[in-house]
Structure formats: C-alpha cells, structure tokens
Amino acid sequence: MKLLKRSLLVLSSLLVASSSAAAADRPINTRLFGTRAIIACDPVEKSCGMAVITFPSGASGLVPYGRPDVAVASMSVPSVDDANAIIARIDKGEAPQAAIDNVLAVDPEGSIRQFAAVKLHPDGTVTVGQRTGSEANPFTCAVKGSTFVVQANNMTVGSICDAMVQGFQQTRGSLPQRMLASLKAGARVGGDKNGERSGVIRVWNNTSASAPYTHVLAEATVHGSMTALRDLEVQLIRHQAGIAPPYAADLVVLDRDTARFMKRSLRRLGYYDGPMDGSWSAGAEQALADFTWNNIFHDKPTVVENGVRKIDGVLVRFLANTDLDVLLPASAE
Template sequence: MKSLKHGLLAASCLMFASTSALAAAPTGRANPRLMGTRAIVACDAVEKSCGVASISFPAGISGLVPYGRPDVAIATMFYPSVDDAEAVLARVDAGNTAQQAVDYVFSVDPYADYRQLAVVKLNPNGTITVGQQTGAQNAPQRCAVKGATFVVQANNQTTATVCDAMASAFQRTTGSLPQRLLTSLRAGARVGHDNNGERSGVIRVWTSENESTFYTKVLADAVVHSSRTALKDLEVEMNRYQATIAAPYASDLIPLDAETAKVVKSTLSAAGYYTGVIDGTWNDAAEAALDAFNWNTLFFLKPTVVVNGQRKIDGPLVNYLRNVDPKALILGGE
C-alpha cells in the first residue's frame, strides 16, 4: 500500500470515463493533521429533499464536504474531491445506484485509499439508495453506518462510536430533514468529536417540494467558521435560515406551552411588537404581535395554528426567537 506522500505525488491527473473530466492531482501541500470530520447524508422521500450536515475543525468545510441537489446528497471527506462528487452525480444520472456510483469512483480514483465518500440518492419513484466507502489509508477511529435513507461517516475522531450515536438519533427523531440532521450532529457530540476539536460546520439541505422552491431550492443553509461554540452556532444559523426563508413543515410544529409563550412574547416585546404582559398565556394581542412580526421579518408567514384542539407554533421560529438579538428585528432600526 503506497504511503500518503507517495500517493499524493504518484499521479498527475485523473480521468473519469463517465464524465471525461480531467482532475489535477493533489499538490502534496495539504496538511493531513487537519483532515478528519463527521457527517450525516440523508434524503427524505416525503419532503423530496436531500442534505448534508458536517462538523469538523478547519474553516472552509462548507466548500469541501457537501455537494448535492434536491435528489442527491454527497459528503466527500478526509481528502475531499470535487471530481469524485461530480463523477458520482454523472453516474447516478446515468442510472447507477448510489453504491454503484461510489464503487465506480473508488475503482478509478488513484487516491481512493485516502477518501471517505457517502452518497444518498432519491429516485423519482420515491425509493432511496445509499452508498459509502472508506479508503484503507483513512484516519484511525473511522466509522460508517448505512441506513435505508441515510449514511453516517466519520474519521479522525476521539471514538468510533460517534457514527452509531448519530445514526440512532437520526432514526429516532421527528421533524423536517434539516432538524433531524442537526439532532444527529448533536448526538454525536455527546459521545465523541474530531481529534482536533470541532470549530466549523455546515448544514445544507436542498428540496424540490417546499413552497420556497419557487425562489430557491436551498431549504436550509448554515455555515460556521472557527468558533469555540461551533455546534451551537450552527444550530442558531440553521434555525435562523429555516425560520425566515423556508416555508413551514407540519412536522416542525411544537406545542405553544407556557414556557414557549414566554420566550415568544419576550422577544416580540424587546423588538417592539408586543406591549402586553409577558407570561405563559396566549391571547389575541400576542397573536397580533406575532402577525406583525411575520409581515415585517419572514419570507413565509408562520402564525400559530390549532391542531386537534392544541395551539402550536413553528419550532424553528421559536428557536430563532430564543437566540436572536431583538434589536436586529426592529424594522428600519440601527
């Protein structure tokens, strides 16, 4: 088995027969100490969406790890490769399953030993295929779990159990795909993390079904660079995007209980929308304040709704209000 240094210098180009794309060889200057991350790749046949959530140490993983569109999501890791990702897209478009596409790419890539590649494909008939491979020269403490609709993979971790934790959480969780991807990342953090620490992350989900696709196919987009609280920041950014840009999902509705009512009222009051008592009740004045906030701030309106006799509210919106600077919500304010 060739060494990493020899592997990086051995070839000058890579030709993928399926795409006729010429890929330059790595320069050999990439720092292997920073290679390593964990990610989950998944599709949802009901939402008609696919996405990637990943967290690692170095800034810039948002441009390295996730590739995709509403019907396919890809995570290319350890020594990431845009050419591998594009070759996978070409293969699945030609009719390959996700695993067939991954297997082909690994068979022609001279650096396959140093790759970790996960693919999930949503077919027009609603079926989903998954594929994954990890090269033999990948980092220690690597792992991978394939489910019916998702793949979890990781390398250079403090423990290889992160994959099982992330997979289990994703399968147990309800809600929209972005929220389930986030929950999976959080579950992994409870048992382990990147050996270098986790300072940067990305959650990106594409969809063809949400009402927002008239304007954009990006259902969720959150990016964090070089933060000591990267996972928390990623959660804040994703809820901010999903609450303000994406149309709501019924699966993200949560009960408007007393604690939630206080959170919403408090933020609306600080932003100048609500002037009543900040308590755990909900009344017409609170709904009017939320309505005014909706019209001034959100791309899609998210009022409270009554489901089976219980008043509910959009969960990402509540989380957004819980963490936002209220002054940033003041229309025309400085």
C-alpha cells in the same frame, strides 16, 4: 567583498528554490481532514442534504455537493472531480453505491478517500452508497440506513457513528433539525481528534414554498470557532426560520411559558401591547402575523391540533437566539 555578496545571494536563491520544491513535493497531511457527517434524504419533505463538522475551516466548500434529489459528501481527503463524477454517474442511472465504487476504482488516490451518496427517486424511494478507502484516516466508521449514511474518520472513538444514527432516528423534527440532532448526539461520545472548529449544514428542496426563491432550504456555515457546533445550531435556526416554510414536525405546544416568551419578544419589537399572561389571544396572533410579515419569508401562524395550540418551534428558538435589534420593529414601513 562584491564576490562574497554575490555568492551569498546565489546561495540564498538556491535555498529558497530548494525549500519551495520540497514544499511542493510534500504529501498532504491527511490527519488534517478528520470529519464526521450525516447525509440524508427525506421522501416526505422531498429534501436531501447533510450536516458536517470537522477541524479545518472550509468544510462548506470541501465536503457538500448536491441538489434536492441527491447529496454527496467528499471526506478524508476531498476530491471535487470524484464528487462531480459520482453525481454524473447517478444521473445516468447508476445506484449510489455503484457510482462511488466505479469512481474510486479509477482514482489513483481512491484508497485515501471517504465518500457517501444518497439519491431521492421520483417514486419516493431512497438509495444510498458509502465507501471508505483502505488508507483513509484511522478511527473511521460508517453506517448505512434506508434513507441516510453516517460516516466519520480520524475520530476519538469508533462508536461515534452509532451515536449519530441514534440521534437522527430518535429525534422528531424536520430533516435539518434531525441532522443537527445527529451531530449533537455524536458530540456526546467523541469527535475529531483535532477538535471541531468548522462545519456546514445544507439542505436542498425544490418543492417547498421557498422554491421560487432558492433551492437551499436550510444553510449554516461556521469556520474557525471553538464553539462550532453551537454556532452551527444558531445559524441553522436563523436561516431555517427566515427562509423555510413551517414543517408540521417542528411544531411545539404553545404552553404558558412559551406564550409569555413570545409576547415579551413581540412587545419589545412593538407588535404586541396586550396582557402578558400565558394565554394566547387574537391580538397575540395578529402581532405574530405582523412580525412575520416584516421579517420572515413565510407566515408562521399558530395551529390547533386536537384542541392543543401549537407554534413553529424553530421560530421560537430563532427569537431566543437572535439579537432582536437586528429585526424590523412594528414601526417599520
């Protein structure tokens, strides 16, 4: 009986060892990494960044690399070594395309990678690069523009890159908002074959009024969500409204409906007690200033352009997509 138990124990150990060895030797499931992204720099805003949406959680730690003057997206089967090597070559003066080509040429797995890079130069020009390996996930696409790259792999349709380009180019707003629009435009025609459950939008800037605090101008991260794109939008607006200074491109007309909405929000938080009509008074402006003082890094006053009063549209959307109970009311010291 003891011999039988010992034999079964040895057999069990051998099976476990065999299973572990087989798992260790098992190739990566490349179909897991279907991803689409836009990587871009804005010479006016002096920002670089990207917007990414994919299936597996962890996009924020797998795909984006960068800083205010350069951004690199590592996709298909990501590689941290390749991403850092591309940035190092760009820092030494290589163009983004040459840097990508040279790094992937010596990578034994370069054929399964997809990389894009954008570089913002001190003179305000932008150079870009992109390469998709010959064995990367099927249904790939890539479009290089003057200041951006759109690329995707393992998509339901091959036209998704063109749709994302149109969304980016046809949208008015700051770089983070235009990149969000690019993702949303792509979603209208297709997406990841596995579904889209994870994503990240990250923009770097070291010249804005936020630079003394952080070079991350805008940030949104979502993992394991059935509404990943919607969640990305909400998180981006919350972060950008709270940290970034207002951009002229994000201003919207303060029409009567928007004025009423802002007054309702400010009244609920105790900052405003005036008339609830569609006008905008000095009292309403003071209430807005008091609210931003307690809750936001930067003042975001209304402005008058050609006789038309405008307000930061990101701030308006922030109040529309935030639980007001998490904000400091007027009574807060």
